[in-house]
Ligand SMILES: Cc1cc2nc3c(=O)[nH]c(=O)nc-3n(C[C@H](O)[C@H](O)[C@H](O)COP(=O)(O)O)c2cc1C
């Protein structure tokens with residue numbers, strides 16, 4: 239039984255998220271997803287959708303076995319509880335793989351780190367980023 243963890247904000251869902259989660263699920267037998275708490279999303283605009291509602295939507299997706307709200311302060315607390323064999327990083331996630339691996343080692347967590355593949359974002363008719371969906375709403379609905 240290979241347990242995989244994926245993580246992210248998952249604010250307004252789109253096919254890029256589904257692609258990532260399918261890819262992550264294909265790396266093992268059971269997929270757990272950690273949903274970033276709003277207060278920890280500091281590298282971009284904070285999510286519009288509340289924490290628990292984002293978790294509920296991700297939990298309903300077919301590739302996902304369990305969706306967990308992240309820890310407010312220590313990202314290794316849910317990892318210790320889930321005890322994964324693989325952490326699947328998104329293709330564009332800013333985490334440094336070597337530093338993450340070292341931090342896991344310090345805590346005695348033995349798991350490998352892999353990168354998911356990107357879904358081609360070049361088709362202008364597909365909205366494959368939460369930021370682009372929000373830009374489109376602002377352009378079309380503001381008077
Ligand atoms: C291994 C790992 C565990 C994480 N655990 C948490 C957590 O417990 N709580 C949390 O708020 N965010 C957690 N995160 C999410 C990060 O804080 C970060 O917000 C997220 O990776 C941003 O992804 P995005 O830009 O793709 O949405 C975790 C990320 C990683 C890589």
Ligand SMILES: Nc1ncnc2c1ncn2[C@@H]1O[C@H](COP(=O)(O)OP(=O)(O)OP(=O)(O)O)[C@@H](O)[C@H]1O
Pocket residue numbers: 245246247248249253254255257258282327328329330331355356357358359366367368369370
């Ligand atoms: N087009 C895509 N192809 C593959 N993976 C994607 C795609 N879009 C998002 N993801 C992955 O989904 C996870 C969660 O993404 P996130 O919630 O940051 O969405 P986003 O749409 O990229 O957001 P934003 O547009 O605000 O940067 C990340 O690991 C990210 O790599």
